[in-house]
Amino acid sequence: MITYVKVPIGTGGVPACVACAMTKDIAPLPLAAVDDALGRAAARVAPGAVFNVALTGIEAFSHPELPRLIGAARAHGADRIRLSTDGRFLAQGGNAYGAVSAGVTHLELVLVGGDAAAHDRLTKRPGAFDSACAGAREFIAAARSSALLSGRIPLCRHAVADAPATVALLASLGAVAVELDASSLNGSPAHAGLLAAACETATVNRVAAWVTGWDGELPVPYVTPPWRTEDGVAA
Amino acid sequence: MSRLTVVLAGINAPGYRSLALDYLEAAALADPRLDIAVNRFDLDTATDPWWIAYRILSLEPVPDVVALPVLCWTAEAVYTVARLVKEARPKTLVVLGGPEVGPIAEQVMLEQPHVDAVVRGEGEHAFAELLRSHARGGDIGGTPGVTAREGARVVHGPERSPLEDLDSLPSPFGKVRHATDGSAYVETYRGCPHRCAYCFEGKGSTRIRSFSWERIASDIDAVASTPGMGAFSFIDPVFNLTPDRLGRLADIMEPHARRGVRLHTIEVDIERVDAEQASQLVRAGVVSVETGPQSIGSAALGECNRTFDRDRFAAGVQACRSAGISVECDLIIGLPGDTPDDVIDGIDFVISLDPGRVQLSTLHVLPGTDLWERAADLGLAFDPRAPHEVVATRELSFADLRRLEVLGNAAARTYAARLRTRT
Numbered sequence: 001m002i003t004y005v006k007v008p009i010g011t012g013g014v015p016a017c018v019a020c021a022m023t024k025d026i027a028p029l030p031l032a033a034v035d036d037a038l039g040r041a042a043a044r045v046a047p048g049a050v051f052n053v054a055l056t057g058i059e060a061f062s063h064p065e066l067p068r069l070i071g072a073a074r075a076h077g078a079d080r081i082r083l084s085t086d087g088r089f090l091a092q093g094g095n096a097y098g099a100v101s102a103g104v105t106h107l108e109l110v111l112v113g114g115d116a117a118a119h120d121r122l123t124k125r126p127g128a129f130d131s132a133c134a135g136a137r138e139f140i141a142a143a144r145s146s147a148l149l150s151g152r153i154p155l156c157r158h159a160v161a162d163a164p165a166t167v168a169l170l171a172s173l174g175a176v177a178v179e180l181d182a183s184s185l186n187g188s189p190a191h192a193g194l195l196a197a198a199c200e201t202a203t204v205n206r207v208a209a210w211v212t213g214w215d216g217e218l219p220v221p222y223v224t225p226p227w228r229t230e231d232g233v234a235a
Numbered sequence: 236m237s238r239l240t241v242v243l244a245g246i247n248a249p250g251y252r253s254l255a256l257d258y259l260e261a262a263a264l265a266d267p268r269l270d271i272a273v274n275r276f277d278l279d280t281a282t283d284p285w286w287i288a289y290r291i292l293s294l295e296p297v298p299d300v301v302a303l304p305v306l307c308w309t310a311e312a313v314y315t316v317a318r319l320v321k322e323a324r325p326k327t328l329v330v331l332g333g334p335e336v337g338p339i340a341e342q343v344m345l346e347q348p349h350v351d352a353v354v355r356g357e358g359e360h361a362f363a364e365l366l367r368s369h370a371r372g373g374d375i376g377g378t379p380g381v382t383a384r385e386g387a388r389v390v391h392g393p394e395r396s397p398l399e400d401l402d403s404l405p406s407p408f409g410k411v412r413h414a415t416d417g418s419a420y421v422e423t424y425r426g427c428p429h430r431c432a433y434c435f436e437g438k439g440s441t442r443i444r445s446f447s448w449e450r451i452a453s454d455i456d457a458v459a460s461t462p463g464m465g466a467f468s469f470i471d472p473v474f475n476l477t478p479d480r481l482g483r484l485a486d487i488m489e490p491h492a493r494r495g496v497r498l499h500t501i502e503v504d505i506e507r508v509d510a511e512q513a514s515q516l517v518r519a520g521v522v523s524v525e526t527g528p529q530s531i532g533s534a535a536l537g538e539c540n541r542t543f544d545r546d547r548f549a550a551g552v553q554a555c556r557s558a559g560i561s562v563e564c565d566l567i568i569g570l571p572g573d574t575p576d577d578v579i580d581g582i583d584f585v586i587s588l589d590p591g592r593v594q595l596s597t598l599h600v601l602p603g604t605d606l607w608e609r610a611a612d613l614g615l616a617f618d619p620r621a622p623h624e625v626v627a628t629r630e631l632s633f634a635d636l637r638r639l640e641v642l643g644n645a646a647a648r649t650y651a652a653r654l655r656t657r658t
Contacts, residue, residue, distance in 0.1 A: 105654060
């Protein structure tokens, strides 16, 4: 499968259930530091291999230098560039089209709930869900076949019950794959059934799904992602 | 003998034209013993069969004969058209042919009461002879290569040997305006050197019958010289059948390639491609090739009569990529013997080669193939209705197949989304 190399571009802003996760202040990394990290990551790529980069750690569209960061990734030879976002800013100011034009080939949309009531309540961000959906649709329209949308659902005991609905929603937006991040569930067997239901919801909607951060047994085999992400170099 | 009105109706992938009907039409029109008027339709799979029937049934005069080629993915639509035409015009003779129906002609005749005849195997001479019999008012039953009805019975005409002299077939290539956007095809030989268990290309034989080089050059020139021709392809299952053959094809194509005509999705034995063959492909104007491995699992390869040399495969892909040729690597999900890990390993392998394109499909167990014949022994369950998609194997449950399809699609989409191929 494709392998992305993680290059952090900051911290904070990534949506999560505020009852379970500490909200981090947004702290973007300086362009020069990220550029240096990109260069070191690119240098590690074997001759003839492809450099695919995931710009991580932060709500991507909150980084003031995002276009230049994408440009830096391209300048270092990145063939695939992935961003992570909660989607709120995608529908603003032509961001979706801008992202595709700039060179984003993969957008990971992070959602905690499958509708506004769930997502906005858990993240304490009124209006965030509707903005995310609008932004995702704009991205899909801009991308056509040159970029793809995937989803990531950070699960906790508050969000897990809505996991199947969140998966269904991401499928309806055009996501090709969904990561169910179960690292905050602590392997509780009570949640295994919901994880399985979410994975099966993905399959019947023709969306690939896999579970990360889960140590327990799952009644269905969902462990293979359609891409891999490796730790890269710190900025 | 009265003049027959014949409809040849192809249901094709969007934008494509049936080469089989081109050959049938050319052969029938060239037959001095036939007096026929032909209406030719090339419709696509998105067209509702009722509207295909409308196109046929709205003709004046009403066609005497309606002939439709049948592939696994057009079968249901064709059967609907046949049923509608026959119900509306019982006197119209409905004739089917093609790889979906030829190998199981009797079964088709029993299951599709609206079909009057099935042409088995190569259709050019069999179809022309069927038309002659019908025009004379005679019985078409007993026509070599044709399965037809005699009263309540289904009768098989004797087997017709494959044509020895392909040049005896009138060329269809000078008579139509060919699509210039890549959907036109040329055929230089029939048969296949391989016996892949899932494929009907060789019709159970590894024998190759080739057109003469004069004919091949003429056909290629006719297509390549079409004003505005951008790209076309070949239906030959192995373009690089021999180094000599590849070189001669490159000789013929080179003048056209120099003018900018390109060949796309050319099927090759990638393990035989080296720098020299890649340069010949470039000389011929090839911009993309299509190849396997279909599977890299040893059990599936064994069951499917395929060989696989990982290093030679990778070297062939590299030779093409170094020459600027994109390689479409195909994988089949659901081959007998493949486990989920085999499928995932196959996806990993082809993506690691960075070939240009990765294409996954689910196994369809096609009539007349080795897998069709051995399905029960192999524990291969498939949908008896066309397109005969695999339902389960000994190694993969129905659920496994669906999950692997979805995973494979996501992996292929992720692979395809990249900056280097953006226009």
